[in-house]
Amino acid sequence: MASTIRVRATSNGDITEVQALVQHPMDSGFVKDAKGEIIPPHFIQQLTFEYDGKAVFVADWGAAVSKDPYVKFSFKGGKKGDDLKIGWVDNKGATDTTTAKIQ
Amino acid sequence: MIMRVAISFVSAALALAALAAPPAIAADTPNPAADATAFQKFFTNKFPKLKPEDFVNGPYSMNEDLHRQWEEKEQFPPYEFALETGKEMFATPFKNGKTYGDCFPDKGIGIRQNYPYFDDKEGKVITLELALNRCREANGEPPFSYVKDEMASLTAYMAFTSRGKPFDIKIPDDPRALEAYQKGKEYFYTRRGQLNFSCATCHVQAPGERIRAEILAPALGILNAMPIYRSEWSGMGTISRRFTTCNSQIRGVPLSPQDEEYRDLEYYLSYVSNGLPISGPGARP
Amino acid sequence: MSMIRKSMPSGHDTMGGNRFSLATNAERVCAEIMLKIKSSTMRNLIAAGLIACTTPACAASEADFKTAYAAAEAAEKEAGALRNQWTTTEAMLTAAKKAAEASQFDQAVASSKEAEALAKASIFQATSEKQRWKDLEIR
Numbered sequence: 001m002a003s004t005i006r007v008r009a010t011s012n013g014d015i016t017e018v019q020a021l022v023q024h025p026m027d028s029g030f031v032k033d034a035k036g037e038i039i040p041p042h043f044i045q046q047l048t049f050e051y052d053g054k055a056v057f058v059a060d061w062g063a064a065v066s067k068d069p070y071v072k073f074s075f076k077g078g079k080k081g082d083d084l085k086i087g088w089v090d091n092k093g094a095t096d097t098t099t100a101k102i103q
Numbered sequence: 104m105i106m107r108v109a110i111s112f113v114s115a116a117l118a119l120a121a122l123a124a125p126p127a128i129a130a131d132t133p134n135p136a137a138d139a140t141a142f143q144k145f146f147t148n149k150f151p152k153l154k155p156e157d158f159v160n161g162p163y164s165m166n167e168d169l170h171r172q173w174e175e176k177e178q179f180p181p182y183e184f185a186l187e188t189g190k191e192m193f194a195t196p197f198k199n200g201k202t203y204g205d206c207f208p209d210k211g212i213g214i215r216q217n218y219p220y221f222d223d224k225e226g227k228v229i230t231l232e233l234a235l236n237r238c239r240e241a242n243g244e245p246p247f248s249y250v251k252d253e254m255a256s257l258t259a260y261m262a263f264t265s266r267g268k269p270f271d272i273k274i275p276d277d278p279r280a281l282e283a284y285q286k287g288k289e290y291f292y293t294r295r296g297q298l299n300f301s302c303a304t305c306h307v308q309a310p311g312e313r314i315r316a317e318i319l320a321p322a323l324g325i326l327n328a329m330p331i332y333r334s335e336w337s338g339m340g341t342i343s344r345r346f347t348t349c350n351s352q353i354r355g356v357p358l359s360p361q362d363e364e365y366r367d368l369e370y371y372l373s374y375v376s377n378g379l380p381i382s383g384p385g386a387r388p
Numbered sequence: 389m390s391m392i393r394k395s396m397p398s399g400h401d402t403m404g405g406n407r408f409s410l411a412t413n414a415e416r417v418c419a420e421i422m423l424k425i426k427s428s429t430m431r432n433l434i435a436a437g438l439i440a441c442t443t444p445a446c447a448a449s450e451a452d453f454k455t456a457y458a459a460a461e462a463a464e465k466e467a468g469a470l471r472n473q474w475t476t477t478e479a480m481l482t483a484a485k486k487a488a489e490a491s492q493f494d495q496a497v498a499s500s501k502e503a504e505a506l507a508k509a510s511i512f513q514a515t516s517e518k519q520r521w522k523d524l525e526i527r
Contacts, residue, residue: 006179006183008178008179019178019179020179021179021181021183021184023184066334066337067337067338068181068184068337070176070179070181072175072179138526141526141527142526145526288525289521292521292522292524292525293517293521294513294517294520294521294524295472295513295514295517296474296475297474297475297476297477297506297509297510299513301521301524303524303525303526304524307524307526308524351475354474354475354476355472355473355474355475356473356474356475356478358471364471
């Protein structure tokens with residue numbers, strides 16, 4: 001099964017720029033379906049990016065983040081060819097992780 | 104003397120008859136080529152700083168700030184998931200072992216810019232969405248909804264294989280094709296819905312302007328980026344989805360997807376954008 | 389007649405047409421159809437929106453509702469044949485039916501008559517647009 005996380009990390013020597021697109025319904029729990037029933041909340045609660053064993057970006061999310069969230073950030077350091085580890089946990093306890101090489 | 108009167112009477116009658124007779128070239132005979140030239144000229148005159156191919160980016164070419172945000176987003180576009188799904192779907196054989204590629208010329212790769220086309224056997228306009236469902240039904244598979252994700256994913260992939268290729272819609276020398284073109288044109292300019300809007304009201308009279316918070320796209324090149332991931336929908340949308348939702352937004356009861364009016368409309372809009380590159384799948388606010 | 393409002397795009401209209409706002413468009417179509425409705429009673433009813441009858445003498449009956457609703461449905465069907473129905477007409481028909489189901493026949497009749505007017509306006513729109521679309525055409 002394909003990962004839900006698409007990531008691209010590029011380093012210019014000093015700074016690594018990271019873009020990630022995560023496939024997730026991010027249901028807020030406030031929306032009703034066609035029958036008029038509430039679609040239960042189902043969203044990522046934490047998204048973590050790790051480099052060299054340390055968290056370089058942690059997002060604590062809730063109902064306000066929309067479907068298929070896109071994240072872009074930069075961090076100091078990060079060398080070409082090194083690994084960047086990404087993982088998320090949602091409110092149902094589901095998780096997904098992936099590892100990408102910094103380009 | 105009687106002869107002279109008779110002659111002058113006859114010439115007067117002829118003159119009157121000439122006035123009453125329809126002109127040699129009826130004003131109503133459609134001239135698609137002239138229409139397309141006028142159409143493209145209208146928009147390039149209205150936005151002289153834009154190159155013709157910029158028009159396929161819709162609102163992003165109408166507003167600098169939007170353009171900047173869009174350029175960033177295109178590095179990691181929201182339609183990627185649909186595109187990947189579409190590629191997988193396209194390659195997966197039907198239960199009978201055949202594939203989508205078997206229904207199309209060139210195995211269905213790089214052909215999106217030729218749709219819609221006028222089928223002279225059936226005497227109607229065939230769009231890509233219609234062709235895909237017909238392919239499914241011909242191979243014993245149930246058709247997809249025209250407004251949901253499966254059709255969007257398939258058309259996203261097919262558009263992607265044609266990226267950069269210019270729209271190349273043909274109108275054969277067939278009065279039925281001309282009629283379909285003309286009907287599509289008429290639909291485009293006809294006001295409908297309780298809000299009394301035509302497609303032209305927004306996309307010809309007010310491109311680059313705002314309707315509530317949205318910036319309007321120009322009609323030129325408006326189908327080139329389809330299907331689109333629309334942030335407003337949090338998902339993909341086909342041409343069928345856009346036509347039907349546009350109708351309901353102006354308080355008009357939408358017709359059924361792929362009804363004749365919509366197919367003719369797509370025919371017209373695609374033809375007048377001939378020469379502009381396919382940029383789909385796209386992303387929109 | 390110019391109906392250019394400040395909030396809409398202004399300036400030279402290369403199309404040679406008028407710029408319409410949402411409201412003036414709808415108003416203009418409604419105004420034209422109202423002129424065509426000969427009965428002043430109908431016009432008053434429509435102009436006043438939903439009129440509830442307060443005396444027993446003019447209370448609407450179920451039969452009144454059925455007549456009014458049938459007329460509205462027939463008009464909406466005609467609009468359907470012209471491929472130009474409005475969502476608001478459909479909503480008004482639904483509202484009329486709902487009121488009738490709750491035995492609120494005054495309301496049901498008023499809603500039916502409004503639905504009929506909306507349907508007739510959509511018919512007028514479809515018919516007049518057969519020629520008027522050319523005004524917007526890029527040439």
